[in-house]
Amino acid sequence: MTRRDNERIGKVARVLAEVHRARHEPSLGADWSLRVMRAIRLEAAGQGSLRTALRLDRLVWRTATVAAVLALVFTGSVLLYTTGDAVELTALMSSEFDATGSLVE
């Protein structure tokens, strides 16, 4: 880039900066702020429902944890207290007997 080029670019850039500074400021119109507030209220309502959904989500997961623990306790207690019964039941199921036979031989 020659010195002449630099000078020419400098001139154009100077005018372009002037154009930028002299930009006309547009008016936003009477209902512009009303429209913004409407969007913000919608956003606020959305945030509110999101907060409720998050709370519900947390509740579901907490309930699920409690339910899983209860299920484990229940399974454990069933296994612990019904071992004897289970053996008897297995024997009962496996032995061949005629349940439909007559009561009197």
Next chain:
Amino acid sequence: MYGQMAAECPGFMGVQTLVSDDCEIIRLVLDGEVDRFAELIARYQQHVTKITNRHVSSDRVAEVAHDVFVRAYTNLSSFSGKTPFEHWLSGIAVRTCYDFWRSRRREELPVSALTTEHQAWMDHVLVAESDDQFREQARRREAAELLHWALGHLSAENRLVLTLVHLDGYSVRDAAGLLGWSLINVKVRAYRARQMLKTLLLERMRQEDDTTR
């Protein structure tokens, strides 16, 4: 965050009533009085319009300024109160303009070509000597179109940095603060953007020289 803001804001009271008022309104808005946000809009509408008008075309200012306030509302809880609300809002405005240009870049909008009128305008600028002559040329439609054309060739990042640093006259530090970028990033981008603009203008001038020969 809210607690932090509440702790920070009293520091401004007595120094600047307006700032403490802002903090009070923000507190109320965060407490659920959403309609109080309208007071902040009324107070800073002109400030936001001024910023957005420097970065986007005038027919898009209303749309971008709208997004600025919605964004400010959604991020209100992150306002710490350490800096004035106006400054915080300026950062949001600049970043919203940046997002506007980023999304426009993805749309691959065609940049209108320059005509012989623009080349003739450039000829007038090159022979201009006095301030009045420069100002006269700046008022012409071709000047605004050439600026639009040149900025349209830059990436969203370069465009924003060039506008802030070279056209608006912000310091690199202030521009970095507004954009939320590192100082070195803004410095490098400002240099690159200026070089790109120079190259673009030089190419145009050389084309013009070739056609007049």
